[in-house]
Structures are given as C-alpha cells and as structure tokens.
Amino acid sequence: MATLPFPAAQSKSKFPSRFTHFNYRATLSKLFFTTPFLNHSRRRNLSVKNIASDQRQDLQDPVTRGDSLDTSVPDSGSIAFRIKYHAEFTPSFSPEHFELPKAFMATAESVRDLLIINWNTTFEYYVKMNVKQAYYLSMEFLQGRALLNAIGNLELSGAYAEDLRKLGHNLEDVARQEPDAALGNGGLGRLASCFLDSMATLNYPAWGYGLRYKYGLFKQLITKDGQEEVAESWLEMGNPWEIVRNDISYPVKFYGKVILKPDGSKAWIGGENITAVAYDVPIPGYKTKTTINLRLWSTKVAPEEFDLRAFNTGDHAKAFAAVNNAEKICYILYPGDESIEGKTLRLKQQYTLCSASLQDIIAHFERRSGESVNWEIFPDKVAVQMNDTHPTLCIPELIRILMDVKGLSWKEAWNITRRTVAYTNHTVLPEALEKWSLELLQDLLPRHVEIIKMIDEELIHTIMAEYGTEDLDLLRQKFKEMRILDNVELPDTVIPLLVKSRDSSSVDAIEYVDEVEDPDEETESAKEEEPTEEEEEKEENDVKFEPDPALPRLVRMANLCVVGGYAVNGVAEIHSEIVKNEVFNEFYKLWPEKFQNKTNGVTPRRWIRFCNPDLSKIITKWTGNEDWVLSTENLQILRKFADNENLQAEWREAKRMNKMKVAAFLKEKTGYTVNPDSMFDVQVKRIHEYKRQLLNILGIVYRYKKMKEMSPEERKACYVPRVCIFGGKAFATYVQAKRIVKFITDVGATVNHDEEIGDLLKVVFVPDYNVSVAEVLIPGSELSQHISTAGMEASGTSNMKFAMNGCVLIGTLDGANVEIRQEVGEDNFFLFGARADEIAGLRKERAEVCG
Numbered sequence: 001m002a003t004l005p006f007p008a009a010q011s012k013s014k015f016p017s018r019f020t021h022f023n024y025r026a027t028l029s030k031l032f033f034t035t036p037f038l039n040h041s042r043r044r045n046l047s048v049k050n051i052a053s054d055q056r057q058d059l060q061d062p063v064t065r066g067d068s069l070d071t072s073v074p075d076s077g078s079i080a081f082r083i084k085y086h087a088e089f090t091p092s093f094s095p096e097h098f099e100l101p102k103a104f105m106a107t108a109e110s111v112r113d114l115l116i117i118n119w120n121t122t123f124e125y126y127v128k129m130n131v132k133q134a135y136y137l138s139m140e141f142l143q144g145r146a147l148l149n150a151i152g153n154l155e156l157s158g159a160y161a162e163d164l165r166k167l168g169h170n171l172e173d174v175a176r177q178e179p180d181a182a183l184g185n186g187g188l189g190r191l192a193s194c195f196l197d198s199m200a201t202l203n204y205p206a207w208g209y210g211l212r213y214k215y216g217l218f219k220q221l222i223t224k225d226g227q228e229e230v231a232e233s234w235l236e237m238g239n240p241w242e243i244v245r246n247d248i249s250y251p252v253k254f255y256g257k258v259i260l261k262p263d264g265s266k267a268w269i270g271g272e273n274i275t276a277v278a279y280d281v282p283i284p285g286y287k288t289k290t291t292i293n294l295r296l297w298s299t300k301v302a303p304e305e306f307d308l309r310a311f312n313t314g315d316h317a318k319a320f321a322a323v324n325n326a327e328k329i330c331y332i333l334y335p336g337d338e339s340i341e342g343k344t345l346r347l348k349q350q351y352t353l354c355s356a357s358l359q360d361i362i363a364h365f366e367r368r369s370g371e372s373v374n375w376e377i378f379p380d381k382v383a384v385q386m387n388d389t390h391p392t393l394c395i396p397e398l399i400r401i402l403m404d405v406k407g408l409s410w411k412e413a414w415n416i417t418r419r420t421v422a423y424t425n426h427t428v429l430p431e432a433l434e435k436w437s438l439e440l441l442q443d444l445l446p447r448h449v450e451i452i453k454m455i456d457e458e459l460i461h462t463i464m465a466e467y468g469t470e471d472l473d474l475l476r477q478k479f480k481e482m483r484i485l486d487n488v489e490l491p492d493t494v495i496p497l498l499v500k501s502r503d504s505s506s507v508d509a510i511e512y513v514d515e516v517e518d519p520d521e522e523t524e525s526a527k528e529e530e531p532t533e534e535e536e537e538k539e540e541n542d543v544k545f546e547p548d549p550a551l552p553r554l555v556r557m558a559n560l561c562v563v564g565g566y567a568v569n570g571v572a573e574i575h576s577e578i579v580k581n582e583v584f585n586e587f588y589k590l591w592p593e594k595f596q597n598k599t600n601g602v603t604p605r606r607w608i609r610f611c612n613p614d615l616s617k618i619i620t621k622w623t624g625n626e627d628w629v630l631s632t633e634n635l636q637i638l639r640k641f642a643d644n645e646n647l648q649a650e651w652r653e654a655k656r657m658n659k660m661k662v663a664a665f666l667k668e669k670t671g672y673t674v675n676p677d678s679m680f681d682v683q684v685k686r687i688h689e690y691k692r693q694l695l696n697i698l699g700i701v702y703r704y705k706k707m708k709e710m711s712p713e714e715r716k717a718c719y720v721p722r723v724c725i726f727g728g729k730a731f732a733t734y735v736q737a738k739r740i741v742k743f744i745t746d747v748g749a750t751v752n753h754d755e756e757i758g759d760l761l762k763v764v765f766v767p768d769y770n771v772s773v774a775e776v777l778i779p780g781s782e783l784s785q786h787i788s789t790a791g792m793e794a795s796g797t798s799n800m801k802f803a804m805n806g807c808v809l810i811g812t813l814d815g816a817n818v819e820i821r822q823e824v825g826e827d828n829f830f831l832f833g834a835r836a837d838e839i840a841g842l843r844k845e846r847a848e849v850c851g
Helices: 024-033 078-089 100-129 147-153 157-166 171-175 187-201 308-312 316-330 340-369 375-381 394-405 410-418 438-444 446-467 472-482 495-516 519-529 533-544 557-564 573-583 585-590 604-610 613-623 632-641 645-670 693-708 712-718 735-752 771-780 798-804 817-824 836-850
Strands: 047-050 055-058 133-137 206-211 219-223 226-230 243-254 257-260 266-269 272-284 291-300 382-387 421-424 435-437 554-556 567-570 595-597 679-684 722-727 761-766 783-786 808-811 829-831
Touching: 078 100, 078 157, 100 147, 100 157, 100 171, 100 272, 100 291, 133 187, 133 340, 147 157, 147 171, 147 187, 147 604, 157 171, 187 206, 187 272, 187 291, 187 382, 187 604, 206 340, 226 735, 243 340, 257 446, 266 394, 266 446, 272 316, 272 340, 291 316, 291 340, 308 316, 316 340, 340 375, 340 382, 340 394, 340 435, 340 438, 375 382, 375 410, 382 394, 394 410, 394 421, 394 446, 394 557, 410 446, 421 557, 435 438, 438 446, 438 554, 446 472, 446 557, 446 585, 472 585, 554 557, 557 585, 567 573, 573 585, 573 595, 573 817, 604 613, 604 771, 604 798, 613 632, 613 645, 645 761, 645 771, 679 771, 693 722, 693 735, 693 761, 722 771, 735 761, 771 798, 783 798, 798 808, 798 817, 808 817, 817 829
Parallel strands: 133 206, 133 382, 206 291, 382 421, 421 567, 567 595, 679 722, 679 783, 722 761, 783 808, 808 829
Antiparallel strands: 047 055, 219 226, 243 272, 257 266, 272 291, 435 554
C-alpha cells in the first residue's frame, strides 16, 4: 500500500486521516477503465464538420472503446481520486506536502487524462472519416492559463471545485498557480488560440502548429528606468498540458548545396542538420468531445553531434556548438534582428516551423491514403492556413518536398501548392510586410531560393500575358510592384521575349514608314537611323530592367503568399478594402477572386463565460438559458430588457464587483491604491507609436495640468474621478516604444503621489500584460481606448473583448472598431479622430505645409 499525505483544509501541515493508507494500485483499474462517473443517459457520439463542404458528418457507431465518453459531471470523489493519483505517481514535487503548486500540477494532469482520451477519440474519428483537415500555422499562440478553460469546456468546474475543497484547496487559488504559456505576444497569437478553441467547439477537423519557445518573448519588469526585460520562466516547473511525442520527429536542414541527380531531379545535401520533436497540447471544445491538437516543435541534434573529443580536451564551446545552434532556435519568440545573427535565427525559426509541420502534414496524408497515394487530391484533404507572413516558406517547402522527395514535376507541385495554401494578412504597415535578404536566403536555404525564382518567373509570365509586352514602361512598373524578387535581374527566359517584342514593334514601325516614304531615300534614311553600339547596349539594359546596385536584393514574403496561395483575407472589413485597394491592388486586379474578408473574432467562452462569471449569470438569467455561449446572436434577447431597472441594477452590481477585483489586483501588482468607485479608463495592448499610447498619456498630462490650475471645488465639479490603466510590452529593441513606457510610469509616479489631486486622477501601468491580466482588467473596465491612427490597425481583438463585457469604447474608425460601432450603435461608441479615407489627404496637406 502507498501512503500519500494531504493536508486538511484547516491546516496545511497535518495529514488528514481520510487520505492516508489509500490503496491507489487496487483502485487504478476502477479509476481509469470503468465508468462509474459517466452518465450513460447522455451518450453523445462524436460529429465533425468537413471543412471542404461545411457539412456535419455523424458516425452512428460509438467511436470510443467500450462506451462513448460524456462531458457530464463525474460522481463525487472520482476527481479527487485522479488528483491524488497524480500527486503520488506523476510527481513534480516532493511528497511531504500538498501545497498549491503541487495541487495545480496534479489537478492539471488529471484534466489532461480526460483530454487525452477525447483527443485520441477525435483523432481516430478523423482518420476513419478521412475528411479534409485544416492546419493553422502561426509563430504565436497566446493561450493564457489552461486549467479553468479546460474544465469549463468539459463542464467540470463545479465538480473540480467541490473535490478540491475536500483536498483542502480552493479552485481559483489552484488555478492562479499556473503561469501563462509564453508562446505569443499580441493579437496575432491570441487570435490563433481563439481560433483553435472555436474550431474544436464547432467540431471542425483542425490542428495548430507552432514552436515551443523556452523563454517566450520576455517577462516585463517596470522599474524607475521604465521597462526591463528578463527571461520568461513558464517551463521552469514543467508544463502539465504538453505531451512529448518522442516518436514524432523530423529532420530540418540549413545551408548545404543543391546537386543535379542523373535523372534530372535535384537534391539538397550537406549543411547543418537539426531535429524537430513534437510536443502536443490538447485543445478541448465546449460541450463537445471534440479535442483538437496544438503541435509545438522543439529543436535538438542527434547525440553524435556532441563533440565528445573537444569536450574532453577542454574546448567546451566547440563541443556544445551544434547543440546550442539547434536549441537556440526555440529559445526566444522574435529574437532581435538588428544583427545578421539575429536575422539568421529568425529565418531559421520560420523555416523550422514550416518544414517540420509540412513533413508531419504529408505523413498524415500518406497514412490515410494507404498503399496508393494520389497527390492530385492532396488539396482536397489538406488546407494550410498561414497566419501572417511568418510561415511563408511553406510555399517553397511544399514544392520542394513534392518535387525532390516525392518525385512530382514542377507543374504538378506548383498546381497542388496553389490549391492548398492560404494567407491571412494582419497589417498594412510596410515594416511588417516581411522582406528577407536574397543573399541570406540563398546562403541558408539554397534550394528554396531556386524554387522562389521559379515562382517569380511564373508570375512574370503571368504579368506579361495580362498586360502584353509592347509598353516596357508599364511592365517595369508592374514588375516593380508585383515581383517576389525585389531589385533582382529578370530571368533569362524573359529577356528574349521582351527583345523580340521590341524588335517586332520596330519592324512594324519601319514597314509603316516604307508605305508612305520615297523608296529611293530608304538606304540613306536607314543609315541615319542605325543605332550606335552604346545605344544598343542601353536599349538592351532597358529591356533587362537592370537592378540598382546601390539597393539591397530582397524577397518579398507577402507577395509570395499572394502568388502561391488560393486565398488572401484581411481581418476586418475596412482592412480588407485597404488590402485590395492599396496594399495588394495590382494583385487584386489580376486575381480578384482570391481576396476576401474574415473579420477577426474572439471566443465567448473564455472572454465572457469564464473570465466574467458575474455578468454571465445575469445574461443567462435574462436570456433564459446558456445558449448564448455558443450562439452569441442570442444576446439580442437582452435588447427588450435594456430599460428594465432590475437588470440595470444587477448589471451595475456585477461591474462593481469586477472593479473591486481590479483594484485589489492593481494593489498587489503595482502597490497603488485606487478607488473602485472611480471610472476605470483602460488602454492595454502592444506598445507602438501607431497605437498612440503617447497621445493618450499626453491627454492625461493636459488633464492633470488643468486640474492643478483649479480650486478643489472647481476640480470636484468639473471632473469625474478616473483611473487610467495602461498595459503592454514594448519590443526590446524598439527604443521609442520603451520611451513611451518610461513616460507613462513617470507621469503615474507624479500624479499618484499628488495629495491635492487625490482620487480624482490615478495613472497605473500594469507590468507584464498577458492573457491572465486581461481576464482581470477587461470585466472591470468602463471606458476602453482604441485610438490607433486610422488605416493602420488591421482589426484588433481587445476591442471586441471590452465591448462583450459591457465596456464603452472610444476609438477611431479603424479595424474592427468600424463594425463594432455598427453593431452597438453610434450613440454607444465615442468616435475619435479622422477616418481612414481622410488620412492620405491630411498627410498630403501637412507635407505641403511643412515642405
């Protein structure tokens, strides 16, 4: 028998007798392989939506061994059994105590057991149905804490809360022990995580692919000098949600050279070799057995790459060189790219994600295909969605695998790729539309540069077919705007066509002249018009469109995405229009059918149901049920109660309860005491000039100065007490953004210690803003600022989260603000600043005045 000490609720140092001398081994079979905790009357078979047809397919036979799993509440005590089992047999902590950190690990591992069962069921079902599957590739997945979300989706919150109380702990206290997964930074990563949650909830067959960053972006500290960065420690105590798949790994190569094989095909050999190992994180859907997967790649090298001889001779740096080069790929999200080493590391990260993921996707396809693999139907079974330009190398990598490994022709590989890959654009900012040095790419990925040049050549021929070859100036303009390779000479196959076109035009002109001029003058006239050698050379250079040697040669990744994919979407209506009319206008005129809009969204499970239970109870009460959690259209039922005083009173009380939580949180994190009866004015997002935190804080400085000019009576009459809350990270090398953080904290230090102003104005910068912080701040906010320069914010998702939690927005007509304003009504949205279509004119006017 095994003895495991668990403290009683009243004392963390004593062992409760009811938990001692418990025979876990004797009950293990009962615990995991029988189902006393399942309600058989609520058997639910798994269903799945085929993303190709958007049709739900149901499997009539049970898809689990022995019985179908259910998400109903287990019998009392069964969850405690699972937690106790993991506390003893999956130990991450010493056995003497059952403190909060250990309680969290054991609780999470017990939830993971359920998720693994559902995950296996879901995966087997996908294989059996052989449906088309979506694969979402993203450099970021900003998940936040997983425990409360997982048990909420499994409908086990009450059961876990009850059984943890029996073990001496509160569920909320246990959940707070979980660090946020450091796999993302901003809206790009949060969108990816919301997508996974929603796809699982809607029973879509989908997987996410990302990188398993050891340190994430960074942990933000706020000191007297402003922002300071230290390494994240989220993996220090282990990650109970991940499942390492040591049997699933793929080789990834860098550098080397390309050789021509005797059969005419090409092979990429030599270079630096690493291995990408899979770590799986189950993603449960809400009120469904569907549990999809987030597969993260970690990098290493084979043991033989460790130079034992160098180590034994004392050259430890040389001994570890290969190991360090491999492992550092997954150290940091967005390593600084000011140096060539930083640029190389970023490119290695992007290629590792693409190569490992595509090898895995192709392996899945081949296993499902059995002995006969028909590559022509690959796009009918696989959809690869690139979240921004970071996974762009999927396009040449898929072509490389199909051609060099699977033996397909260029035409076949190119056709399959164009029908498989799609691209989500997230920005209109030029610096965010990635461009890579051609020389760097050539050095690191020589075979892919060859393939990119082939794609560029295909594009050139398409442009020439569309616009003809007579007007070289027009072609020069189109090539400059549309080519994938920027400031790079034209392919050899194109020059003869342009020269021939030019010569044909000259001949046509001469023939026309012959018809109208005196034939006796032909010889003399021809001699006079005969070009010199210098003129011929100049004309040939005009045809070649020679690059400028003073400018860098670049690969435009966004252009490659548009050319190599079957769809391009913006992430808000106004953003999609800018994408079509400005960012990719030439491509839109060529392929209008490719362009579409998909306004971003957020999951209402995490962002109302779980993070704001007080408001959720009110919504459920007044709408009559919880259907709104899955179908937010049901929130419209509340319209008919908008003037009901009882609803308004309940709503105000819920808001105040949330504000009290915010006040307690701010005190804990910053030391500042704020009055919960003040208006909470919040701007939390990545620190960037275009997001205009600087404008906001300057407005606060102006308000403070005006207050100081007034008497106490005037101040009280003119101003509503306000707490201005900021949060967000400035990128480590973004000097101006870090100056903004410093300025905000300095203003706060001045205002918050001014006894004359008191509670009329407070300024608080919340350090290390992340998903968990957002889950506290958003429910308690009353005014939220979304004042980006119009036309620069692609969508935004925090604006949606604030609006969903009963917060009024002040914002520009930018991104999703436009659609939110349409939904909530103009009277419920404070409009600020110029519209996107006015910005260009304003800039032109300013340039003329200043010029």
